Amino acid sequence: MQYAISANLCEADPAQGIKLKTPKSHGIYTWSEQDIADYEAVHAVGMKARLALAMGLFTGQRRSDVLRMGRQHIHKSMLSVKQQKTGAELRIPVHPDLRTIIDATPGEHLTLLVTRTGKAYAGDNFSEQFRAWCKAARLPDKRSFHGLRKASCRRLAESGCSVNEIAAISGHATLREVQRYTQAVDQERLARSAMARQVNDPGTSSVKSR
Numbered sequence: 001m002q003y004a005i006s007a008n009l010c011e012a013d014p015a016q017g018i019k020l021k022t023p024k025s026h027g028i029y030t031w032s033e034q035d036i037a038d039y040e041a042v043h044a045v046g047m048k049a050r051l052a053l054a055m056g057l058f059t060g061q062r063r064s065d066v067l068r069m070g071r072q073h074i075h076k077s078m079l080s081v082k083q084q085k086t087g088a089e090l091r092i093p094v095h096p097d098l099r100t101i102i103d104a105t106p107g108e109h110l111t112l113l114v115t116r117t118g119k120a121y122a123g124d125n126f127s128e129q130f131r132a133w134c135k136a137a138r139l140p141d142k143r144s145f146h147g148l149r150k151a152s153c154r155r156l157a158e159s160g161c162s163v164n165e166i167a168a169i170s171g172h173a174t175l176r177e178v179q180r181y182t183q184a185v186d187q188e189r190l191a192r193s194a195m196a197r198q199v200n201d202p203g204t205s206s207v208k209s210r
Contacts, residue, residue, distance in 0.1 A: 029142040031057075031151035042137040049133040051105045052113055052126075056148030058098040060156070060170040063145050067121050070110040071102075081171070088171045150181075157181040 001013040036057070043049035055066045064084045073080045074094060081090045102112065109118055113126070121129070127145060134143045149170065156166045166178045 028144060028150060029147050030154055031143060031147045035139055035143055036151070038139060039134065039137045039143075043133060045101050046104045046106070048105060048113065049136075051101055052130060052133070052145070053148065054098050054101045055112065056145055057152055057155075058095040059092060060149055060152035060166075062149060063123060063126065066145075067111075067113055067123065067126055069112050071112065072110050074102075083171050086171060086173050088173070090169070090171050092169055153178060153181045154185075157185040 001010070001015055004010045005013060036053070039053055040050065043053065052066075055061075055069065056063075059066065059069070059079065059081070061069075061081060062083070062085060065081055068084070069079070069081070077094050077099070079092045079094050081092060082088070083090065105112075107114070111120055113121060115121060115125070130145045153166050153170055156169065161182075163175050163178050163182050166172075166181065167175055170178065172178050
């Protein structure tokens with residue numbers, strides 16, 4: 001409408017001053033342990049599809065950074081990453097499971113994830129391929145590669161990692177997103193602890209044993 005006014009196609013902007021509520025959303029779906037198990041049941045260790053899952057899950061990095069990772073970036077069990085989006089430089093310990101999967105996956109190139117012709121994946125092409133792998137595992141449509149980054153943070157939170165520890169791996173520029181995972185895990189842990197205390201306190205029960 002602003003263009004229309006500047007081009008003398010109309011005299012006033014009828015939408016000026018109108019505010020719309022932004023719809024609430026939980027963002028990109030976070031993979032569950034069942035999703036991961038279903039995917040792994042179809043794509044065995046040694047397959048490129050399994051390597052892609054492991055790299056997203058055990059590094060906690062974005063698609064753009066995972067696609068540039070190569071064997072030259074691993075030295076003494078540490079993975080060096082320079083995030084394309086933020087420019088942050090990270091050194092991440094290589095998870096033993098990821099090391100096993102990398103070693104078991106055939107490859108003649110330095111870059112770990114390449115096309116059948118040995119070329120680097122373009123972002124959209126990789127996403128299309130990853131959707132095909134998810135479809136082969138009969139996973140619902142919401143499962144995306146970025147959801148593995150969120151699942152990685154969730155797993156770290158469930159392991160008791162602090163917000164700063166998780167961010168040291170994921171490279172999040174702000175801690176707000178990471179804090180959501182630790183809060184959710186802490187809430188469940190505290191709720192279980194509270195309920196266990198009540199169950200073990202005989203004075204709180206109104207149901208008497210015979």
